[in-house]
Amino acid sequence: xxxxxxxxxxxxxxxxxxxxxxxxxxxxxxxxxxxxxxxxxxxxxxxxxxxxxxxxxxxxxxxxxxxxxxxxxxxxxxxxxxxxxxxxxxxxxxxxxxxxxxxxxxxxxxxxxxxxxxxxxxxxxxxxxxxxxxxxxxxxx
Amino acid sequence: xxxxxxxxxxxxxxxxxxxxxxxxxxxxxxxxxxxxxxxxxxxxxxxxxxxxxxxxxxxxxxxxxxxxxxxxxxxxxxxxxxxxxxxxxxxxxxxxxxxxxxxxxxxxxxxxxxxxxxxxxxxxxxxxxxxxxxxxxxxxxxxxxxxxxxxxxxxxxxxxxxxxxxxxxxxxxxxxxxxxxxxxxxxxxxxxxxxxxxxxxxxxxxxxxxxxxxxxxxxxxxxxxxxxxxxxxxxxxxxxxxxxxxxxxxxxxxxxx
Numbered sequence: 001x002x003x004x005x006x007x008x009x010x011x012x013x014x015x016x017x018x019x020x021x022x023x024x025x026x027x028x029x030x031x032x033x034x035x036x037x038x039x040x041x042x043x044x045x046x047x048x049x050x051x052x053x054x055x056x057x058x059x060x061x062x063x064x065x066x067x068x069x070x071x072x073x074x075x076x077x078x079x080x081x082x083x084x085x086x087x088x089x090x091x092x093x094x095x096x097x098x099x100x101x102x103x104x105x106x107x108x109x110x111x112x113x114x115x116x117x118x119x120x121x122x123x124x125x126x127x128x129x130x131x132x133x134x135x136x137x138x139x140x141x
Numbered sequence: 142x143x144x145x146x147x148x149x150x151x152x153x154x155x156x157x158x159x160x161x162x163x164x165x166x167x168x169x170x171x172x173x174x175x176x177x178x179x180x181x182x183x184x185x186x187x188x189x190x191x192x193x194x195x196x197x198x199x200x201x202x203x204x205x206x207x208x209x210x211x212x213x214x215x216x217x218x219x220x221x222x223x224x225x226x227x228x229x230x231x232x233x234x235x236x237x238x239x240x241x242x243x244x245x246x247x248x249x250x251x252x253x254x255x256x257x258x259x260x261x262x263x264x265x266x267x268x269x270x271x272x273x274x275x276x277x278x279x280x281x282x283x284x285x286x287x288x289x290x291x292x293x294x295x296x297x298x299x300x301x302x303x304x305x306x307x308x309x310x311x312x313x314x315x316x317x318x319x320x321x322x323x324x325x326x327x328x329x330x331x332x333x334x335x336x337x338x339x340x341x342x343x344x345x346x347x348x349x350x351x352x353x354x355x356x357x358x359x360x361x362x363x364x365x366x367x368x369x370x371x372x373x374x375x376x377x378x379x380x381x382x383x384x385x386x387x388x389x390x391x392x393x394x395x396x397x398x
Contacts, residue, residue: 065289067193068281068340077320115290115325117318 029105032096038082043073053079057112076116084120092118187342199265199284200334200392201364202348203371203380206246206257207397208358209351216258216359217241219350223335225319238309240332241347255397258347258359261286261307261332262383262391269299269308278329284364284392285336290328299329304384307331334392364392 042049044056056074063069072078080091083098092100092113099118103110112118188194220241221228229237241260247253267286269278277293280286288299288308300308308331311324318324321337335345343349348361362371374380380394 061291063193065287065291066279066281068188068283068336069193070190070337070340072190114314115318115323115328117320117323119317121320 029101030096031098031101032085033083033098034086037084037086042082043078076112080118080120089120090118091120188340190340194281194283194340196282196284197365199364200339201263201284201362201371202334202345202393203360203362203374204257204393204395205358205360205397206255206395208356209255209257209397210354210356210358211245211254211256213354213356214243215350215354215356216347217243219346220260220332220335223319223338223346224322224333225317225324236310236312238311238330240309240330257395259305259307259383260347260393261303261334262305262389262393263332263334265390265392266388268302268304268387268389272298272302274298281336285334285339286331287333287336288329288331290323290325290330293328295327295329297329303331304387304389 044052049056057076057079060071060074060076063071064075084091085093085097091098092110095101095104099110099113218228220226224240226238226240229239241258243256244259245254245256263280263284263286265280265284267278267280269286270280273279274296275292275294277289277291278286278299279289295310297310300306300310308329310329311326314326315324322333324330335343335347338345344361348359351357351359360371360374362369364372364375366372367376374396375394378396380396381398382389382391382394
């Protein structure tokens with residue numbers, strides 16, 4: 001009887017583990033990052049940016065607005081120049097767009113784009129790069 | 142038209158006395174600072190992008206109304222294009238944003254007509270900043286008066302305080318703004334002296350357009366730099382500030398009245 005119980009529990013655990021591992025990619029926002037546009041890495045580590053991008057943006061916003069410091073690294077323009085969709089050059093519009101996808105998933109209101117341009121100016125260099133390679137970011141680790 | 146001009150003339154006369162006194166003292170002060178050779182720092186017209194603006198510079202404009210062509214609106218269109226403001230609708234709506242406008246003046250006694258652009262005068266003592274309840278309206282160290290839309294709640298108190306009617310309120314949702322000039326519904330806005338261009342070392346769009354049109358009626362520069370063309374011109378020619386009686390010391394001055 002004891003052996004049977006252990007067996008059943010083991011089988012249950014395995015099946016749950018299998019189910020979780022197979023369904024893992026469907027959890028989290030489906031965000032398309034175009035490597036040809038974005039390059040290999042963000043201005044900081046991916047994990048850091050997921051947690052702290054809003055702090056960097058808030059800091060940069062005050063520096064730019066009040067002190068006229070216009071460094072590119074943490075600027076909103078720099079964000080969208082990489083993260084805009086290759087289809088329409090925008091970061092909002094659908095849940096596949098970079099900003100909107102994650103913010104919808106996290107249910108956090110996004111109001112940058114009520115005033116700021118949400119469309120990247122087409123990069124001159126983009127045309128010469130090879131065809132877009134797409135990757136899905138935001139899987140639950 | 143005649144009536145306001147009369148009162149303005151009277152005001153200007155009383156102000157002239159103050160200004161003469163002021164010019165006297167400031168000339169004496171300038172003499173003191175220049176004499177020991179303190180003015181050695183060169184004022185860079187484009188600062189490194191990682192550096193904050195300082196009060197060593199004070200940006201200003203000198204508008205020569207005698208060179209400003211009647212009927213020419215190149216400065217207005219250049220401003221609106223640069224900043225993504227839609228051109229006034231026809232017929233004009235009261236809710237159209239107006240960052241800069243051409244004003245036509247006519248002396249009813251002599252019949253002399255002149256036109257000149259009027260925009261935010263970038264006061265040294267801006268009333269819009271005084272009245273702003275949230276601190277959204279502020280003056281940058283280099284004298285440019287701006288609205289921080291992140292903090293603006295759209296109360297429009299600054300619009301009432303401004304004696305130049307320089308500010309507008311955005312009533313409707315906007316799309317496709319210029320990446321350099323964020324604008325949106327529910328905030329007050331006004332001429333930024335093309336702050337994004339100035340920070341890059343360029344001149345404001347209106348100044349560039351006026352030069353391109355061959356009028357050269359607007360001179361832009363650093364009022365604090367005694368070697369700048371604008372400082373030399375205001376030191377040698379009679380120029381006026383609009384509503385100088387209010388003692389706001391605007392950064393925009395006019396000549397040719």
